[in-house]
Amino acid sequence: MATTYRTCPVSGLQFEDQAEKLMRWNAVAGVLWLLVGGITALLVILTRWPAIKLLPADQFYLILTAHGVDMLILWILFFEMAVLYFASSTLLRCRLATPKIAWLGFWLMVVGGITTNIAIFQGESSVMFTSYVPMQAAPHFYLGIILVAVGALLGTAVFFGTLVVAKKDKTYQGSLPLVTFGALTAAIIATFTILAGAGILIPTFLWSIGLIKEIDAQLYRMVWWGLGHSSQQINVAAHVSIWYLTAAVIFGAKPLSEKVSRGAFLLYILFLQLASAHHLLSDPGMSSEWKVLNTSYFMYFAVMASMIHGFTVPGAIEAAQRRKGYTNGLFEWLRKAPWGNPVFSGMFISLVSFGFLGGISGVVLGTEQINMLMHNTFYVPGHFHTTVVTGTTLAFMSITYLLVPVLFRREMILPKLCQIQPYLFGISMSVLGLVMMGAGTLGVSRRHWDMAFSGAPFQYEWPGAAYLMMGLTGIFGVIAVIGGGLWILLVVGSLLFGKKLDGGKVSNQPTPIPANTQAASAVAHGSDHVGVPGTVVLALLLFVCFVLYYFVNWKYLSEVWLLS
Amino acid sequence: MSAILPPSDRLWWKQPIDKVEWAWIAIAFVWGMIMFAMMIYWHVYGKQNLSNEAYKTTPELFGAKAEKFIAENTIRTETDQNIPVVKVPAGGDGYLIARLWAWYPILELEKGQTYKIHLSSMDYAHGFSLQPVNINIEVLPGYEHVVKMTPTKEGTYAIVCNEYCGIGHSSMLGRIYVK
Numbered sequence: 001m002a003t004t005y006r007t008c009p010v011s012g013l014q015f016e017d018q019a020e021k022l023m024r025w026n027a028v029a030g031v032l033w034l035l036v037g038g039i040t041a042l043l044v045i046l047t048r049w050p051a052i053k054l055l056p057a058d059q060f061y062l063i064l065t066a067h068g069v070d071m072l073i074l075w076i077l078f079f080e081m082a083v084l085y086f087a088s089s090t091l092l093r094c095r096l097a098t099p100k101i102a103w104l105g106f107w108l109m110v111v112g113g114i115t116t117n118i119a120i121f122q123g124e125s126s127v128m129f130t131s132y133v134p135m136q137a138a139p140h141f142y143l144g145i146i147l148v149a150v151g152a153l154l155g156t157a158v159f160f161g162t163l164v165v166a167k168k169d170k171t172y173q174g175s176l177p178l179v180t181f182g183a184l185t186a187a188i189i190a191t192f193t194i195l196a197g198a199g200i201l202i203p204t205f206l207w208s209i210g211l212i213k214e215i216d217a218q219l220y221r222m223v224w225w226g227l228g229h230s231s232q233q234i235n236v237a238a239h240v241s242i243w244y245l246t247a248a249v250i251f252g253a254k255p256l257s258e259k260v261s262r263g264a265f266l267l268y269i270l271f272l273q274l275a276s277a278h279h280l281l282s283d284p285g286m287s288s289e290w291k292v293l294n295t296s297y298f299m300y301f302a303v304m305a306s307m308i309h310g311f312t313v314p315g316a317i318e319a320a321q322r323r324k325g326y327t328n329g330l331f332e333w334l335r336k337a338p339w340g341n342p343v344f345s346g347m348f349i350s351l352v353s354f355g356f357l358g359g360i361s362g363v364v365l366g367t368e369q370i371n372m373l374m375h376n377t378f379y380v381p382g383h384f385h386t387t388v389v390t391g392t393t394l395a396f397m398s399i400t401y402l403l404v405p406v407l408f409r410r411e412m413i414l415p416k417l418c419q420i421q422p423y424l425f426g427i428s429m430s431v432l433g434l435v436m437m438g439a440g441t442l443g444v445s446r447r448h449w450d451m452a453f454s455g456a457p458f459q460y461e462w463p464g465a466a467y468l469m470m471g472l473t474g475i476f477g478v479i480a481v482i483g484g485g486l487w488i489l490l491v492v493g494s495l496l497f498g499k500k501l502d503g504g505k506v507s508n509q510p511t512p513i514p515a516n517t518q519a520a521s522a523v524a525h526g527s528d529h530v531g532v533p534g535t536v537v538l539a540l541l542l543f544v545c546f547v548l549y550y551f552v553n554w555k556y557l558s559e560v561w562l563l564s
Numbered sequence: 565m566s567a568i569l570p571p572s573d574r575l576w577w578k579q580p581i582d583k584v585e586w587a588w589i590a591i592a593f594v595w596g597m598i599m600f601a602m603m604i605y606w607h608v609y610g611k612q613n614l615s616n617e618a619y620k621t622t623p624e625l626f627g628a629k630a631e632k633f634i635a636e637n638t639i640r641t642e643t644d645q646n647i648p649v650v651k652v653p654a655g656g657d658g659y660l661i662a663r664l665w666a667w668y669p670i671l672e673l674e675k676g677q678t679y680k681i682h683l684s685s686m687d688y689a690h691g692f693s694l695q696p697v698n699i700n701i702e703v704l705p706g707y708e709h710v711v712k713m714t715p716t717k718e719g720t721y722a723i724v725c726n727e728y729c730g731i732g733h734s735s736m737l738g739r740i741y742v743k
Contacts, residue, residue: 284703296600304589373698449734456735513570
């Protein structure tokens with residue numbers, strides 16, 4: 001098929017015509033879903049803020065369902081499709097395999113997303129993102145998600161096909177770049193995840209139209225989390241890839257060790273799926289042996305992988321900076337980093353927030369006995385707003401500051417606002433996550449409309465601190481929504497009004513990645529080795545916080561009623 | 565060369581790993597094993613472990629057992645809805661029904677006694693969230709979960725439902741007395 005290749009004059013990246021269009025459409029669709037998700041976020045926050053309590057109960061649950069679906073599935077999946085096409089076609093400088101299938105996948109996802117949203121906004125499908133049976137949504141709620149999943153599966157298949165094309169057309173030599181390798185792990189996890197999703201959502205759809213009589217509530221939870229949790233692992237693999245990408249683009253950083261970074265991605269494939277079990281730690285139907293085996297022995301290998309990335313990403317940046325001469329003290333490399341560049345600042349806040357807040361809270365939450373202190377409390381959304389939002393979403397936002405000029409050929413408008421946006425959003429969302437976890441530690445429930453329990457036969461008064469935490473949740477939630485809204489405004493504004501940039505040379509043939517010379521390989525053999533003491537200090541700080549917080553929670557647990 | 569290009573050394577897997585990286589990997593690995601051991605340690609020596617005793621049941625079967633328990637052990641009724649307050653025999657079995665949108669009945673326990681509390685749902689999934697103690701257990705229809713509990717302090721406790729169960733979810737509040 002005839003296609004063209006454009007070499008971006010700014011970045012030197014090469015975009016194949018079809019892949020470029022697909023990336024743009026997927027990214028734009030993702031941003032539109034983020035807009036819907038953001039509006040619903042504001043309504044959720046203003047309802048859970050006890051002083052405001054905006055919506056009535058039925059609308060609150062409806063909006064909360066929409067917020068979960070539009071953010072966790074639609075915004076992130078559309079953006080991830082763009083990431084997959086970028087990591088394959090653009091980084092490997094080859095044509096996209098079967099662009100028609102990729103477009104089919106895109107439109108299936110669009111139709112599916114709209115279908116599910118119609119079901120939600122019609123009001124008969126306020127079943128939350130998790131849609132636990134036997135609570136039933138309208139059939140088109142499930143059907144829409146199935147269409148999205150099929151579309152995403154097609155996109156993933158195109159990604160795999162594109163890797164084959166690159167190999168066959170010899171557009172690169174040797175092994176895949178690390179970022180593409182990371183995207184490959186994301187795509188492999190996605191395949192597993194979507195199949196698990198099909199395994200539960202297709203029967204649930206059939207049940208909703210009356211063809212299946214009953215679905216076991218425990219079985220549903222087990223298989224559903226094979227979709228629900230694993231899909232978050234796609235996000236982790238994708239945003240870690242973006243961290244490496246940012247480090248490479250901004251600093252020219254190379255991985256400290258290809259072997260270690262790739263090994264860590266491999267651990268994700270092997271072990272992350274099993275971590276889905278940690279959603280069932282306080283369930284009746286599983287034994288302790290099953291819970292402990294799946295969540296610890298196996299999950300901790302995935303935790304180890306994240307700890308490795310948490311070390312090697314800043315380590316790679318530190319090494320690159322030290323090579324440039326920023327060698328004073330422990331942290332000159334970090335102080336002299338381009339904090340005014342939103343691509344970097346967003347990525348670094350994402351890294352720190354994901355590690356210190358999302359990572360630590362996730363492991364503690366995933367400890368069998370400690371889970372009883374937090375299961376279904378506000379701690380849970382607190383945790384995942386510091387993984388999926390400050391981790392994944394912020395990484396996606398920050399890389400967009402790079403993609404707008406490179407992929408959409410527009411200059412970002414209002415550069416001052418672009419500079420502050422990652423701080424505004426990243427910091428407020430991190431604090432939001434923290435105060436949500438604080439409220440959860442005090443017992444406040446997630447997915448709950450009324451802390452005053454009006455209409456109940458009894459009274460229960462939450463501690464004053466819980467109201468304080470929920471008030472702070474409201475304040476920082478609103479700031480975070482403003483920060484997210486600002487990003488949408490800047491991106492959409494730049495796409496519409498930004499200065500048009502030169503697209504660069506267009507060719508009918510891809511220009512392959514030049515082969516490495518022997519000299520370059522020799523250099524990589526450790527002769528330019530630099531130490532990374534600053535990263536060691538940061539990593540040890542993370543470790544100390546991790547250990548302390550972990551044991552504090554065992555102390556909390558030892559103080560509750562005895563259970564056996 | 566960089567993370568967006570193929571590794572400059574084609575035999576990248578033969579490159580030695582730096583000592584610092586090895587050390588961090590070792591720390592992460594050992595820490596994982598400590599956390600693994602900690603859960604098992606708590607099963608042996610800890611006093612807060614969620615029961616593994618659970619049975620398949622149906623709303624009808626569980627409801628019948630619970631009604632029998634309530635009929636035999638009710639000591640009084642409370643509120644204008646006449647919700648029975650049921651004294652669970654010390655060391656004995658108590659039943660708690662989760663349904664749209666109530667925890668039924670009110671249980672009365674004694675401090676320091678160990679009870680086998682049977683939990684199940686009549687309809688949707690519910691969440692047993694004992695406050696202000698903050699113990700949270702999933703309650704599912706079709707499963708009878710037998711949780712051994714020993715209250716450590718007297719007082720009036722609330723059972724909040726923390727698994728979303730529909731429009732009345734936020735009014736689903738139950739009560740446990742500990743004398």
